[in-house]
Amino acid sequence: MVIAGANLAGGTVARSLRSRGFEGRITLVGAEATPPYERPALSKQVLGGAQDPGELVLPIDWAGIDVDLRLGQRVDEIVPAESAVALSTGARLGADAVVLCTGGRGRRLGVEGEDLAGIHEVRTVEDALALRAELVAGARVVVMGAGFIGAEVAATALGLGCEVTVLEHAPVPLARSLGPVWGPFVLEEHTRRGARVRLGTGVHRFLGRDRVREVEIGGGDRIPADVVVVGVGIEPATELAAAAGLAVGGGVHVDERAATSNPAVFAVGDVTLQPGWRGQGRVRLESFQNAQDQADVAAAAILGQQVPARDVPWFWSDQFEHNIQIAGMLDASADPVVRGDRGDWDFTAFHVRDGVVRGVFAINRGRDVRAAMRLIAAGTVVDPAALADPGTDLRRLARPRAAAS
Numbered sequence: 001m002v003i004a005g006a007n008l009a010g011g012t013v014a015r016s017l018r019s020r021g022f023e024g025r026i027t028l029v030g031a032e033a034t035p036p037y038e039r040p041a042l043s044k045q046v047l048g049g050a051q052d053p054g055e056l057v058l059p060i061d062w063a064g065i066d067v068d069l070r071l072g073q074r075v076d077e078i079v080p081a082e083s084a085v086a087l088s089t090g091a092r093l094g095a096d097a098v099v100l101c102t103g104g105r106g107r108r109l110g111v112e113g114e115d116l117a118g119i120h121e122v123r124t125v126e127d128a129l130a131l132r133a134e135l136v137a138g139a140r141v142v143v144m145g146a147g148f149i150g151a152e153v154a155a156t157a158l159g160l161g162c163e164v165t166v167l168e169h170a171p172v173p174l175a176r177s178l179g180p181v182w183g184p185f186v187l188e189e190h191t192r193r194g195a196r197v198r199l200g201t202g203v204h205r206f207l208g209r210d211r212v213r214e215v216e217i218g219g220g221d222r223i224p225a226d227v228v229v230v231g232v233g234i235e236p237a238t239e240l241a242a243a244a245g246l247a248v249g250g251g252v253h254v255d256e257r258a259a260t261s262n263p264a265v266f267a268v269g270d271v272t273l274q275p276g277w278r279g280q281g282r283v284r285l286e287s288f289q290n291a292q293d294q295a296d297v298a299a300a301a302i303l304g305q306q307v308p309a310r311d312v313p314w315f316w317s318d319q320f321e322h323n324i325q326i327a328g329m330l331d332a333s334a335d336p337v338v339r340g341d342r343g344d345w346d347f348t349a350f351h352v353r354d355g356v357v358r359g360v361f362a363i364n365r366g367r368d369v370r371a372a373m374r375l376i377a378a379g380t381v382v383d384p385a386a387l388a389d390p391g392t393d394l395r396r397l398a399r400p401r402a403a404a405s
Helices: 008-019 125-132 148-159 175-192 239-243 288-302 366-378 384-388
Strands: 002-004 026-030 067-071 075-079 084-087 092-094 098-100 104-106 140-144 163-168 196-199 203-207 214-217 222-224 227-230 234-236 265-267 272-275 314-319 322-328 335-341 346-353 356-363
Touching (some): 002 008, 008 026, 075 239, 140 148, 148 175, 148 314, 163 175, 175 196, 175 314, 175 322, 288 314, 322 366, 335 384, 346 366, 356 366
Parallel strands (some): 002 026, 002 098, 026 067, 140 163, 140 227
Antiparallel strands (some): 075 084, 084 092, 203 214, 214 222, 335 346
C-alpha cells in the first residue's frame, strides 16, 4: 500500500489498515518534514501561542506498527499499468493499492502584489509559526475571507492586541458553513471585540515595496496593513489523480467506499468529492471528522471488509473563548428552535422541519450537539417545546417513537 499525503487523513489510513489486520507493506509519503499532525489548532491555539506544534503530532509509533514513513518527499506519478508509483526522489515503489490524501492548497487571489512579504496563509505548521511571529500588539492585520479560517485568525489576532480588518467578498459571512442566520451572528462578535468588517468587498491589489503596506479594495479605498492573512478557501490538489486518468472535477471523485474511478486507487479527505450524507448530491467536506472517518472507510474497503456506517457530518470552530459546533444540515427553510440564551453566547439552535431535527448550531454546548446528532441520524419526530426546554434530557428524545419518511 502506498499512501500519498502524510497528514491526518493519510496517517489514519495507515493506522486503520494495521488495526484491521493488514500485514503487508505500507509506505506513507509526505512533502512536509513534520510527521502527520492535526491542523485545526494552527489558526487558534498554535497561532495564539497557547499550544506547541509538537503537541499536534499524531501519537503513533510508525516504526512500531511497521509503516515506512517518508517525509520531505512526494508521489509524483501513479503508474496503474505497472502497479507502481514514482517518487520525487526518483525512487519507484510497487503499489497494489494507492490512497490519495493530497488535500488542497490555499486559493490564490490572482492580484498584483500577492507575493509581497507579510502576506500569509495558514495551512502548515511553518505557516502558523511565521504568522505568529508577526502578530504583535498594535500590528494592523487585514484578513482576507470571513470563512472559518479567516474568522479564527481574526479572533486570535484580536486576542493578541492587533488591529483587525476583515474583508469578505460575499455579502454574508460564513454563509457556506453556517447559513444566512448564524454566519452574521458569529461575525457580530468580532465587531463587538473591535474588528472592522467589510462585506461585499474584493481586493484590487496589495501595495508595498519591501513588504505589504496597504490593501487596495474595489473603489480605490486603501487599508493600511502590516500583516495580511489570506483565507479564501482551498483548491483540491487533483493533479496527481488527473494525470493517472482518474475522474476529477471539484475534487477527486469517489464513491461511498472512498474508491476512485480506478479500483486500485482510493482517495480520502479534503481532496475528495464524495456522495453527500444520505446520498444528497456530491460534496467536498473539509473537516477533521471527514478525514478520520473516510480514512477508516478506505482501509476497510481496500481489505474487502464491511465499511463503517457514516456519521452525521460535524464540524467545530474555536473563536475567542467560545466553542462553536454544527452538525447535519443548517437548512435555511427549517425553523430554528433555540435552547438557552443567544445573548449570552450559550445556546443550541435546532433546525427542525416536519417535526424532525435536520441540523444543529451550538455555542459552548457540545453535549447538546452529540444528542442532536443522534436525533438527526434517527430521524426522530420531536416536540419543539421539549427541544427548547432546558430541563429536557435530549438523550431521552433520541429514542425514536416515530420515524420520518
